[in-house]
Amino acid sequence: MERSEKTKTTSQLRARRVTVAPMMEWTDRFCRAFHRSLSRDTLLYTEMVASAAVIHGDRERLLGFRDLEHPLACQLGGSDPVELAEAARIVEDFGYDEVNINVGCPSDRVQSGRFGACLMREPGLVGECVAAMKDAVSIPVTVKCRIGVDDQDPEPALDAVADAVVAADVDALWVHARKAWLKGLSPKENRDIPPLDYDRVYRLKQRLPDLFIGINGGITDLDEAETHLARVDGVMLGRAAYHDPWVLARADTRFLGAQDDPAADRFAAVEAFRPFLHEELSKGVRANQVMRHMLGLFHGMPGARAWRRRLTVDAVKPGAGMEVLDAALREIACVDVETSDRLDKSAPLGQTSATRAAAR
Structure with missing residues (x-):
């Protein structure tokens, strides 16, 4: 398949206003198809897929999806710029609308592969990964990160990652407004501990007004989403969209410019x-x-x-x-x-x- 010549469009940017987060073992192709019965236009994400698996594994099993799932982004996990660039090309060839780098997952398995939240400590490497992927594909390249890890000060830590990806011409930065603790907490515990810091993300948006910045973490409904959208560009719903999926049912008309919503009830x-x-x-x-x-x-x-x-x-x-x-x-x-x-x-x-x- 020849590489697509897609570029960013108004509809793609609008779809990013409300998205459903990539969630391991949850946002598979069946979940995404079900979410499409509730929202036609929210941007959906795959589960995180390791870049090495995309290159060497069963691509149809890992990346296959149906047209009804568009707009759809694929989240990759990795830290090798060359490998991520090759994986991004494969993702684009499969027809995805966007490719995203995971710089936020705190699990031990992810850390052992030198990707996920531990990359918050290597902003220069994150920037290199973005630059390599941008050179390889024409679809948007985005990053999802935390505000910091472990003992990092969230002010310089988040700024360093943001500045590195801006220099690499990233198309959007999604920020889970919570630190990741790489030792002493399970990934499940890390969904609620330590406390959320939305103000830190707001400050980043004030400092970088030209960068699309989306916020994630603890957002439960569209009223909360609207509050955040007054301060940032996008809202990413996670567990709320999975445990109470009806929360998506009015997103299209409320935020995404649609004339109607898919489901009356x-x-x-x-x-x-x-x-x-x-x-x-x-x-x-x-x-x-x-x-x-x-x-x-x-x-x-x-x-x-x-x-x-x-x-x-x-x-x-x-x-x-x-x-x-x-x-x-x-x-x-x-x-x-x-x-x-x-x-x-x-x-x-x-x-x-x-x-x-x-x-x-």
């Missing part, structure tokens, strides 16, 4: 996802591989626990199929058939009360 989102799910199951994909990403869709609603139980317990059974989804939907529907955004048990699955009213 949660049931409509399920119905939009149904053809994808059916096709994947027909290929032999196990039901739980796909349905696990839907567990949080009815978060906070009556019947949500029963919905999760059905998808968790029944989807792992041998031969589980679409009937698991239908049974889970009925768990929500039977709670209150008079509520406007729930199913009437006598109506076809996916038909809302608004649809029924129009048919009367």
Whole structure:
């Protein structure tokens, strides 16, 4: 495949205003397809993929995706400029809209490969990696980092990384507004400890007004996103978008210039996802591989626990199929058939009360 000649466009920049963070073991292709039933325009990310794996491994398994997932960025982990440049070329050839370097993951496995958050200590190397990738591809090259690691002072630490990538002509810098502790804390603990410091990211934006700077860490809903967007260019939702994916459902019209949103309600989102799910199951994909990403869709609603139980317990059974989804939907529907955004048990699955009213 010949390399694309894509350049940054207004739509690509707009898509960066609200994004879903790359999350290991979560943002796989099934998750991303499900998120597309909630938002057409938010920028989605792959899980982090090691640059060496991209070069030497099963590329289709590691990088394969469907057109419906656009706009889509691939996050790479690595620290060798030559290797990252080659991996970036492969990513571009696969049709990704952006390639991102991970300078924020604190796991021991990542540190042993000399990439992730430990690169906060080597800003010059990060800049070299960006420069090599920019020379290799025409799609945007971006970086996701922390405000510092361990005993670093976040003021000079973040400035050093930012200045290095700006000098290399980076297209955007995403900052997880929390230090990474490389020793003594697990990656899970490091999601909440130490405290977030949004002001540090705001100060960086004030110092570098011409650089696209996005913020990540602890953002739970679109109201919080709007508050941040008054100070920075983009907001990256992480666990909130996974555990309560409905948070994405109004992002397109609220922030991304769309005339409408994909789903009128949660049931409509399920119905939009149904053809994808059916096709994947027909290929032999196990039901739980796909349905696990839907567990949080009815978060906070009556019947949500029963919905999760059905998808968790029944989807792992041998031969589980679409009937698991239908049974889970009925768990929500039977709670209150008079509520406007729930199913009437006598109506076809996916038909809302608004649809029924129009048919009367």
